[in-house]
Amino acid sequence: MQNKEMPEYANLDWERKERTGYAEVVFCEGKEDSHLVGIFQRLYEKEGEVLGTRANEAQYQAVKEVLPAVTFDPESRLLKVLPKEPKPLIGRIAVCCAGTSDIGVAEEAAQTAEFFGNRVERYVDIGVSGLHRLLSKIDEIRKANVVVAVAGMEGALASVLGGQVSVPVIGVPTSVGYGTSFQGLTPLLAMLNSCANGVSVVNIDNGYGAGYLASQINRLATNGRRDN
Secondary structure, eight states: OOOTTSOTTOOOOTTHHHHHSSOOOEEOTTOOHHHHHHHHHHHHHHHSOEEEESOOHHHHHHHHTTOTTOEEETTTTEEEEOOSSOOOOEEEEEEEESSGGGHHHHHHHHHHHHHTTEEEEEEOSOOGGGHHHHHTTHHHHTTSSEEEEEEOTTOTHHHHHHTTOSSOEEEEEOSOSSGGGGGGHHHHHHHHTOSSTTEEEOOTTOHHHHHHHHHHHHHHHHTTOSOO
16 A cells, blocks of 8 residues: 655555564665665654664664664664564574574574564574584574574585474575585575475575564464463
């Protein structure tokens, strides 16, 4: 539905939260500062919170002039205006990343899930080149309702986790690696061809998509309860 108060550069989906449970999220990359500010301002007026992905420092400064409460995390590139009262967190999501170079994408996933009201546990630098690091955390990871596996190089982490847990695993291939990783294509294909059951895959570097999907799965697993 077109909102008459919006200028011609945007047509915000005001009913998305009623349909899907989550309000519209803003993809910031490529947007003019004035357009982004206008969109953030109107979403905040309607929802009392806003999440933007793939933002940069200049966009943060532009939005901050109008919404001083906005925060920016350079690692995940998320731009957020949080509600005045903290959200109660439900369930448990495990976000695992193979190496330190994957943390930016992992944080995009983790912070997206937290924004939507989920409890997130982070497991960093547990890639398969040192399998003992993963195995030392596996009992904790198994407590989660869904596992996000973020990895570049050959992307093996998703398959290994898929064989170690009884819950869905969301593979997130990253563009980390040398030449034959082809900017994330190799881990993408490896995850798509996983021999482990229960592994689904999002697009290259799509931490946001993984965090959103994990949030939906966690919500189903807990039925919205906060006592998990």
